[in-house]
Amino acid sequence: MPINTFKIQLNGRVQGVGFRPFVYNLAIKNNLTGSVSNNSKGVIIYTSTTHEKANAFLQDIISQKPKVAIITAHTIEKIALQEFTNFSIALSDKKEQISIPLTPDFGVCKHCKQEINDVNNRRYKYAFTTCVHCGPRYAITQKFPFDRANTSLANFAMCKQCRAEYNNPTNRRFHSQTNSCVNCGITLQLINNKGVAVENNQQEILNKAADLISKGKIIALKNTSGYLLCCDASNTKTVQQLRARKQRPNKPFAVLYPSISKVKNDFNLSVEEENALNSTIAPIVILQNTKYLSIKTEAIAPNLNQTGVMLPSSSLLELLMQKLANPIIATSGNIHGSPIISDNKEAEEELRQVADYFLHHNLGITFPQDDSVIKFVDNTQIILRRSRGFAPNYLENTAQNKNPIWAMGAHLKSTFTMVPNAHIYVSQYFGNLDSYEVLNRFKTTLAHYQSLFSTTPSTIIIDKHPQYQSSITGHELKEKWDAHLVEVQHHKAHFASVLGEHNLFNSAQKILGVIWDGTGLGEDTHIWGGEFFTYQNKTISRLCYFDYFDWIANDKMAKEPRLSLYSLLNEDDRVLIKAKFFAEEWKIYEQSIKTNTLKTSSVGRLFDAVASALDIVDTNSYEAEAAMLLENCASKANKNDCIDLLEHKTYDNIPSKLLISIILKTYKEGVSKSIIAHSFIFTMAKIIIGIALKNNIKTIACSGGVFQNSLLINWLKRLSKNTKLELKLNVNLSPNDENISFGQLMYHQHINN
Ligand SMILES: [Zn+2]
Ligand SMILES: [Zn+2]
Numbered sequence: 001m002p003i004n005t006f007k008i009q010l011n012g013r014v015q016g017v018g019f020r021p022f023v024y025n026l027a028i029k030n031n032l033t034g035s036v037s038n039n040s041k042g043v044i045i046y047t048s049t050t051h052e053k054a055n056a057f058l059q060d061i062i063s064q065k066p067k068v069a070i071i072t073a074h075t076i077e078k079i080a081l082q083e084f085t086n087f088s089i090a091l092s093d094k095k096e097q098i099s100i101p102l103t104p105d106f107g108v109c110k111h112c113k114q115e116i117n118d119v120n121n122r123r124y125k126y127a128f129t130t131c132v133h134c135g136p137r138y139a140i141t142q143k144f145p146f147d148r149a150n151t152s153l154a155n156f157a158m159c160k161q162c163r164a165e166y167n168n169p170t171n172r173r174f175h176s177q178t179n180s181c182v183n184c185g186i187t188l189q190l191i192n193n194k195g196v197a198v199e200n201n202q203q204e205i206l207n208k209a210a211d212l213i214s215k216g217k218i219i220a221l222k223n224t225s226g227y228l229l230c231c232d233a234s235n236t237k238t239v240q241q242l243r244a245r246k247q248r249p250n251k252p253f254a255v256l257y258p259s260i261s262k263v264k265n266d267f268n269l270s271v272e273e274e275n276a277l278n279s280t281i282a283p284i285v286i287l288q289n290t291k292y293l294s295i296k297t298e299a300i301a302p303n304l305n306q307t308g309v310m311l312p313s314s315s316l317l318e319l320l321m322q323k324l325a326n327p328i329i330a331t332s333g334n335i336h337g338s339p340i341i342s343d344n345k346e347a348e349e350e351l352r353q354v355a356d357y358f359l360h361h362n363l364g365i366t367f368p369q370d371d372s373v374i375k376f377v378d379n380t381q382i383i384l385r386r387s388r389g390f391a392p393n394y395l396e397n398t399a400q401n402k403n404p405i406w407a408m409g410a411h412l413k414s415t416f417t418m419v420p421n422a423h424i425y426v427s428q429y430f431g432n433l434d435s436y437e438v439l440n441r442f443k444t445t446l447a448h449y450q451s452l453f454s455t456t457p458s459t460i461i462i463d464k465h466p467q468y469q470s471s472i473t474g475h476e477l478k479e480k481w482d483a484h485l486v487e488v489q490h491h492k493a494h495f496a497s498v499l500g501e502h503n504l505f506n507s508a509q510k511i512l513g514v515i516w517d518g519t520g521l522g523e524d525t526h527i528w529g530g531e532f533f534t535y536q537n538k539t540i541s542r543l544c545y546f547d548y549f550d551w552i553a554n555d556k557m558a559k560e561p562r563l564s565l566y567s568l569l570n571e572d573d574r575v576l577i578k579a580k581f582f583a584e585e586w587k588i589y590e591q592s593i594k595t596n597t598l599k600t601s602s603v604g605r606l607f608d609a610v611a612s613a614l615d616i617v618d619t620n621s622y623e624a625e626a627a628m629l630l631e632n633c634a635s636k637a638n639k640n641d642c643i644d645l646l647e648h649k650t651y652d653n654i655p656s657k658l659l660i661s662i663i664l665k666t667y668k669e670g671v672s673k674s675i676i677a678h679s680f681i682f683t684m685a686k687i688i689i690g691i692a693l694k695n696n697i698k699t700i701a702c703s704g705g706v707f708q709n710s711l712l713i714n715w716l717k718r719l720s721k722n723t724k725l726e727l728k729l730n731v732n733l734s735p736n737d738e739n740i741s742f743g744q745l746m747y748h749q750h751i752n753n
Contacts, residue, residue: 005034005082006054008045010061011422012072013393016103016146018132019043020089021174022066028169030057033084037091038145041422048084068106068133068280072396089175101393101423102138102452103146105225105369107282107313109134111172116315117322122161125203127316128186128224128363134280135178135314136224138392139365144452148177152364159184189360193352206316209359210323218242220333220347220355224314225388226340226368227333227347229354230256234326239299242329245354247336251622252301254284254308254371256330258321263309266293272376281389282313286375295327304632308373313388316361332370338437339430342368367392367445369428377713383734384708386415391428394732394742397421398503399749406446406477407461407748409741410490411468412518412623413705413734414442417741420453426733426742433469443473459484461744463493465521488744490520491531492540494703496751497743499535502728504701505750511535511728512543512697514688517704517737518558518604527551529602529704530654532691538752543695546606546654548599552592561608561626562618567593568609568660576664580618603684603706606656610680613664614673624705631709634677641675642682650690659683678711685715692725701728703743705736 010019015038023036023045034047045061047054058076065071112129115121123129130136143150158166162181165173173179180186188205191197199208209219216238218231229246231238233255243249257263260278267287269277276285289297289305301307310330312318321328332340333351341347342365348358369388374381383390397419407417414430427445431438450456460483462474478485488496495513499505513533522528523542530546550567557563562580566589569577578586604627611617611626616633620626645662646655659680666676692700700720707713707729720727733739 001050001052003048003050003081004054004078005046005048005080007077007079008047008054008058008061009039009041009043009075010045010071011042011074013068013070013101013103014043016137016177017069017106018066018174018176019069021132021169022064023061024087024089024169024174026057026060026064027087030060032057033087035084035088035090037089046079046082046084047087048082066133102141102425104138104281104389104391104393105136105313106134106280107311107389108315108318109280112315113318116319123181125206125319126182126185127188127206127314127319128180128361129315130176130178130180131172132174132176133172138367139225139369139388140178140363141452142366146177151177152366153178153180155364156180156185186361186363189358189362191358191360193348193356193358195348198357205359206319207323209357210320212357213328214324214326217356218245218354219357219359220351221316221320221330221359222342222344222347222361223317224363224365226342226365226370227351228330229333229351230328230330232324232326233295233300233329236296236299239296239329242331242354243299246331249621250302250625252304252308253329253331254310254373255295255300255327256310256312256317256321257327258312258324260311262294262327263287263311266290266295267307267309270376270379272379272381276374276376276381277309277311279389281372282311283372283374283389284308284310286373286384300329303629305635306632310371313371330371337432337435339435339441340368340370366448367428368441375710377710378717380713380717380729381731382708382710382713383730383732383738384736385429386426386734386738387428390732392425394424394426397424403458404455405459405461405745405748406457406474407741407744408463408470408474409744410463410520410737411465411470413737414438414470415738415741416442416446416470417745418446418449418453418455419745420449420455424742424745425449429734429738439469439473442470446473446477456481457483459486459748461486461488461748463487463521463740463744464489464523486748488747489523490740491515491517491522491528491704492533492751493740493743493747494520495533495535495540495701495743496747497733497739498701498703498728498730499750500742500746501731501733502701504535504699504728505538505746507535507699509536509699510695510697511699511701512692512695513540514691514700514702515704516603516702516706519600519602522601526598527600527602529600529604530606530656531601534695534697535701538750540747540751544653544691545601546603547656548601549605549656550593550596551598551600552589552596557605558608558620558623560619561612563589564605564609565612565660568606568657569664570657570661573661573664576668577612580612601656603704606660607706609660610663610677613660614667614676616673616677627706627709630677631681631711633674634681634711635674637672637674637678642679644686645679645683646687650694654687681709681711682715685712685719688716689719689723689725698724699726699728703730703735703739707735
């Protein structure tokens with residue numbers, strides 16, 4: 001057998017995941033000589049051996065790769081013969097332009113968990129224990145490639161023992177860039193909100209913190225991705241105190257459980273839910289409450305029958321939770337819709353009124369992130385907030401045009417999408433850009449990506465809405481970088497996001513786009529939000545929509561469901577809800593509706609109107625409260641206890657006002673709220689199916705915040721089950737406005753304007 005040198009290139013998520021040590025050990029096992037190193041595209045391997053052995057080696061790499069690695073492409077080629085005396089890990093070539101994905105943070109692995117619990121292990125109780133399989137990545141990345149010197153760990157020199165692990169090919173921490181231990185690593189600090197240390201012994205700090213939590217205190221704890229506000233989830237008084245201090249009367253809090261077995265004591269988990277909780281993403285998973293809960297759900301998620309649950313994502317949280325008898329609240333450390341805080345000083349300044357104590361550490365955080373939130377409808381995953389563990393890398397850029405593009409996204413659930421190289425990066429969720437601090441975080445993260453990838457945009461894409469802060473920022477950046485500026489309509493971007501996620505742009509068949517959300521500026525200057533589009537031959541056309549109704553009182557309309565109800569009722573029916581308003585208010589609205597010219601087709605507002613019609617909620621205390629409470633109410637009805645409120649009729653445009661008047665009438669006749677709420681959601685699903693059938697379209701793509709509704713998805717799945725209809729939803733992105741930036745990019749790359 002002739003010996004040749006083979007060059008193997010692997011692309012994808014292959015850096016910062018223990019890939020080189022894995023390849024090294026596999027080569028040693030197979031008696032191969034050569035080298036492995038990181039390069040601009042991923043990992044490159046050279047080996048001199050026979051054709052058969054080189055190919056077998058590649059197959060082994062693919063089939064046995066580290067759990068968190070993702071190989072998106074691989075090549076093998078024969079090159080000029082080189083002689084190697086052994087197999088080695090070579091230094092990275094830093095001169096080439098970088099084209100590898102940023103790696104998200106990984107939840108603590110089972111081996112590290114074992115070690116921190118083992119009295120005889122040298123990492124016993126060390127809160128920042130990590131290995132090649134777990135620990136922060138994106139959160140601490142300052143530069144490429146992912147080498148220690150380019151991360152926040154650069155400030156910590158490895159001790160002799162850690163260094164030995166790092167250099168030992170048979171060790172799990174071989175080339176682990178986040179390697180540290182109690183002798184050389186990150187230190188904790190526990191102070192009260194006056195700045196006075198309450199425990200100085202590193203070994204005792206977590207005991208003390210746990211003790212304080214169990215005594216009803218609120219602690220601002222710095223996790224490896226940012227601060228969390230923590231308190232006992234079984235202590236109603238403390239939870240309410242946290243609500244009062246955070247000025248957050250009703251919005252649900254997430255609960256951190258110590259172990260999967262404790263979660264199982266409280267909830268009935270599906271296989272998907274259990275896998276998600278245990279995954280390296282370690283997200284918050286929304287679970288259905290049972291009767292046997294150990295936590296105070298009425299204080300944690302008022303009026304809802306679901307709870308957001310997670311497991312420890314870091315060694316720090318793992319160690320803390322073992323010392324506590326009860327699950328704890330763990331909510332993002334911020335105030336009034338500001339972004340999550342990650343700086344020690346800022347935390348003390350901003351959270352002093354909320355937290356009794358601060359549990360700091362001295363590891364810097366480059367990219368702070370909230371915890372991600374997901375839920376399941378049967379086995380379908382729906383992402384509600386895409387952040388730690390998911391963000392930022394997303395997929396390969398398959399478009400022909402390789403110019404650097406920045407898409408600026410929406411306004412309320414902002415993200416940006418950047419194409420600096422062969423990859424498309426969708427940033428983590430930032431939040432509402434009305435907040436100065438959120439806008440600031442959005443801009444600094446953009447600037448950080450810009451320097452990280454040494455890229456400047458040739459094209460900037462913005463939403464059509466000129467007052468979105470993302471649009472304003474886009475204009476500023478266009479001037480700064482002398483870039484080309486493109487506008488994409490909001491709901492068309494939503495549609496393009498699903499088409500892009502499912503690679504449907506080359507589909508020969510017509511596709512129905514059902515885009516339902518709160519607001520977005522339409523092409524006719526009205527506010528869209530209940531849209532039906534078609535896609536065919538690189539063109540998106542508006543097919544029909546929910547009949548327009550008046551958009552009144554500007555931003556107030558989204559906050560007060562009673563205003564949507566008011567607007568959706570005819571003059572004669574409006575008297576029925578007069579009691580929901582003060583006399584003065586009533587007069588003002590009766591006047592303003594006469595002269596109002598701004599219209600909307602928003603399905604988000606339609607849901608609000610139904611919630612108000614059924615006396616569920618008239619004024620939201622947090623965003624989307626009405627929609628959540630309505631779904632909650634509907635879910636109390638029996639599975640088949642519903643009727644089609646539009647009596648199976650089809651319409652050119654959907655009669656929004658007729659639907660609301662039927663709902664109000666049925667309610668006044670004494671039919672139960674839950675049956676009406678359920679019927680409304682069932683009717684909405686029937687409308688979608690009806691439009692698809694009427695237009696003879698087989699594929700239905702749904703996007704927009706309304707599709708976070710589990711019951712709606714459930715009904716769509718049930719109704720399309722024995723038909724030829726195919727349902728497409730957002731998969732790796734949230735259906736809400738977080739997907740707009742990606743949709744803008746997809747629209748720009750694939751749709752003819
Ligand atoms: Zn580990
Ligand atoms: Zn050490």
